[in-house]
Amino acid sequence: MKILVCISHVPDTTSKINFTDSDTKFDINGVQFVINPYDEFCLTRAMWFKEKQGASVTVVNVGESSTEPTLRKALAIGADNAIRVNTDAKDGMQVAKELASIVKEGGYDLVLAGKESADYNGQMVPGMLATLTDFNFVNGCVGLEIDGTNVTAVREIDGGNETLSSNLPIVVGGQKGIVEEKDLRIPNMRGIMMARKKPLNVVEAQSTVVATSTESFEKPAPKGAVKLVDADNIDELINLLHTEAKVI
Amino acid sequence: MSVLVFADSTEGKFKKTAFEVVSYGKKVAEQLSTNLVVLTINANELSELYTYGAEKVVTVTNDSLDTFNAKKYASIVNQVVDAESSDIIIIDSSIDGLYLAPIVAVGLDAGYASNVVALPTSTNPFTVKRKAFSNKAFSNTVISTDKKVIGLAKNSFGIHENEVSGVTEVFNATIADSGVSSEKVERVTGKVTIADADTVVSAGRGLKGPENWGMIEELADVLGAATACSKPVSDLGWRPHGEHVGQTGKPVASNLYIAIGISGAIQHLAGINASKVKVVINTDAEAPFFKAADYGVVGDAFEVVPTLIEKLKAFKQA
Ligand SMILES: Cc1cc2nc3c(=O)[nH]c(=O)nc-3n(C[C@H](O)[C@H](O)[C@H](O)COP(=O)(O)OP(=O)(O)OC[C@H]3O[C@@H](n4cnc5c(N)ncnc54)[C@H](O)[C@@H]3O)c2cc1C
Ligand SMILES: Nc1ncnc2c1ncn2[C@@H]1O[C@H](COP(=O)(O)O)[C@@H](O)[C@H]1O
Numbered sequence: 001m002k003i004l005v006c007i008s009h010v011p012d013t014t015s016k017i018n019f020t021d022s023d024t025k026f027d028i029n030g031v032q033f034v035i036n037p038y039d040e041f042c043l044t045r046a047m048w049f050k051e052k053q054g055a056s057v058t059v060v061n062v063g064e065s066s067t068e069p070t071l072r073k074a075l076a077i078g079a080d081n082a083i084r085v086n087t088d089a090k091d092g093m094q095v096a097k098e099l100a101s102i103v104k105e106g107g108y109d110l111v112l113a114g115k116e117s118a119d120y121n122g123q124m125v126p127g128m129l130a131t132l133t134d135f136n137f138v139n140g141c142v143g144l145e146i147d148g149t150n151v152t153a154v155r156e157i158d159g160g161n162e163t164l165s166s167n168l169p170i171v172v173g174g175q176k177g178i179v180e181e182k183d184l185r186i187p188n189m190r191g192i193m194m195a196r197k198k199p200l201n202v203v204e205a206q207s208t209v210v211a212t213s214t215e216s217f218e219k220p221a222p223k224g225a226v227k228l229v230d231a232d233n234i235d236e237l238i239n240l241l242h243t244e245a246k247v248i
Numbered sequence: 249m250s251v252l253v254f255a256d257s258t259e260g261k262f263k264k265t266a267f268e269v270v271s272y273g274k275k276v277a278e279q280l281s282t283n284l285v286v287l288t289i290n291a292n293e294l295s296e297l298y299t300y301g302a303e304k305v306v307t308v309t310n311d312s313l314d315t316f317n318a319k320k321y322a323s324i325v326n327q328v329v330d331a332e333s334s335d336i337i338i339i340d341s342s343i344d345g346l347y348l349a350p351i352v353a354v355g356l357d358a359g360y361a362s363n364v365v366a367l368p369t370s371t372n373p374f375t376v377k378r379k380a381f382s383n384k385a386f387s388n389t390v391i392s393t394d395k396k397v398i399g400l401a402k403n404s405f406g407i408h409e410n411e412v413s414g415v416t417e418v419f420n421a422t423i424a425d426s427g428v429s430s431e432k433v434e435r436v437t438g439k440v441t442i443a444d445a446d447t448v449v450s451a452g453r454g455l456k457g458p459e460n461w462g463m464i465e466e467l468a469d470v471l472g473a474a475t476a477c478s479k480p481v482s483d484l485g486w487r488p489h490g491e492h493v494g495q496t497g498k499p500v501a502s503n504l505y506i507a508i509g510i511s512g513a514i515q516h517l518a519g520i521n522a523s524k525v526k527v528v529i530n531t532d533a534e535a536p537f538f539k540a541a542d543y544g545v546v547g548d549a550f551e552v553v554p555t556l557i558e559k560l561k562a563f564k565q566a
Binding site: 011013014017019026037091092093096118119120121122123124125126127128130131132136137138139140152156157158159160161162163164165166167176177181210211212213214215216217218219220223224226227228229230231234235237238240241242245247248 | 258263315316318319322342343344346347348349350351353354355358359360361362363375378379380381382383384385386387388389390391392393399427428429430431432433434435436437439441443444446447471483489490495496497503504514515518524525527528538539540541542543544545546547548551552555556559560563
């Protein structure tokens with residue numbers, strides 16, 4: 001089985017979010033970038049398939065050279081090789097189109113992507129990629145088993161779970177549950193050494209059409225200070241929630 | 249042209265987000281001086297939608313559509329887009345809406361803006377405001393394609409009544425092959441889900457142990473709220489995983505979020521700060537959550553919560 005894991009390179013959640021160039025660009029100054037948390041879950045599941053069922057694992061990112069340390073980290077975790085599509089994509093559709101060319105050329109059976117990336121929070125790439133490649137598609141996946149070409153996937157629904165059956169080739173949008181958090185892999189020294197020698201191929205972008213673009217960013221209006229209510233005066237809290245906040 | 253809204257339902261019943269997207273779609277149609285068409289699939293009580301401005305409801309019913317199937321549903325949306333010459337397609341941000349929208353967008357060669365929080369700020373160029381960076385910022389996004397798909401963030405626009413005398417038409421859709429079939433659906437019934445709740449009562453490690461959740465459930469009961477928890481609480485097995493909210497758990501966009509014994513770590517806040525009003529109960533006045541809260545009580549949950557329950561009961565009765 002050939003597995004492709006889509007890796008998005010995102011600011012760590014604890015990063016301060018600021019903008020430059022009259023609020024048109026994300027300010028990367030002092031920002032620590034990481035593998036998108038959902039993609040880490042997917043990569044760990046891919047490693048499981050590799051070890052238990054025999055599979056090759058490729059990781060891919062659509063981004064500029066600054067994303068390479070993130071891909072190297074994925075290689076250190078255990079992916080066999082990496083691809084970077086060299087472009088600063090403007091939206092999820094552009095990313096999906098680039099990924100679709102990689103998927104078509106590479107003959108992958110299973111494509112794992114995160115449910116959502118923690119930067120622009122598009123929640124769009126996996127579904128777009130599946131549709132562009134005409135692969136089957138399961139989103140919000142919290143459990144995945146593959147037997148030959150048969151796929152059994154569990155997805156989260158409002159208030160519960162749904163079990164789905166499908167076939168390879170498939171795109172799966174994964175989240176916590178596809179593996180448990182305690183099983184997440186972190187790179188060890190040997191992995192980091194080996195990652196340096198693993199292939200990281202850079203390919204040029206194909207598509208240039210832009211469907212959506214960010215004109216500007218803005219930050220939420222600063223929040224007013226919290227109104228503290230004395231623990232002995234819970235009536236006041238109820239009153240505020242009723243008459244001022246109008247939520248009860 | 250027209251504005252098409254997909255009004256999502258579960259087991260025939262509209263989700264609350266369905267009324268929100270219809271309310272929103274009505275306003276977008278007014279902005280563009282065009283008409284609104286609302287699509288429903290296997291839903292009942294269609295006239296409920298008239299209350300929120302649905303002049304025209306298009307309904308598809310078919311046994312094979314009883315459980316949501318993204319590809320089949322997307323194909324139906326796209327057939328109706330053709331029939332109604334829709335240029336703007338509006339879909340909610342429920343789990344199913346988020347599954348559906350990207351498929352619809354690719355099928356129509358449309359630009360897709362997800363997590364939109366307000367009416368378009370301009371219709372030419374077509375500009376919408378979207379959440380970005382885990383709710384820490386907004387992106388003003390221009391959609392430049394002819395057809396446009398908008399994913400409306402939950403509880404961002406609200407539900408607004410706008411009674412019209414609507415009409416309903418049956419649409420004969422072709423059902424697509426999907427390649428994915430549903431084997432089993434397991435849903436907790438009779439409990440308010442975090443996704444659907446107006447109020448969420450959430451508790452953290454400050455509660456000390458699973459045996460202390462009785463008062464949390466009682467408080468939720470009194471408020472008709474869903475219960476939630478911080479990540480360590482579900483990791484420790486004190487509460488089911490489905491209750492874990494935050495960056496790596498479920499997102500919460502309720503009207504009222506009550507956080508009890510939760511410190512307010514940034515990863516927790518990332519998932520809940522789309523909630524409108526936040527109340528924090530914590531013994532530590534320095535807990536970071538107070539900075540993100542609207543109302544706070546510095547106090548011991550084991551004293552404050554029982555009092556709150558008692559007073560709320562009295563309030564509800566009055
Ligand atoms: C990559 C990553 C992702 C993460 N994702 C999430 C996520 O999605 N969701 C999430 O919640 N966390 C997440 N975390 C964990 C997060 O950083 C915090 O560790 C976690 O939120 C803390 O949970 P807590 O507030 O319940 O516990 P604590 O931090 O231990 O806080 C307990 C609080 O209870 C108060 N308290 C104690 N006794 C009482 C009492 N009697 N009455 C009232 N208050 C009391 C204390 O003052 C304290 O503020 C993530 C962390 C990482 C690194
Ligand atoms: N630039 C990118 N390169 C590779 N994969 C990506 C990229 N952007 C998004 N993805 C994948 O798509 C998932 C969902 O991202 P998004 O649609 O941006 O929320 C991520 O978790 C990644 O797996």
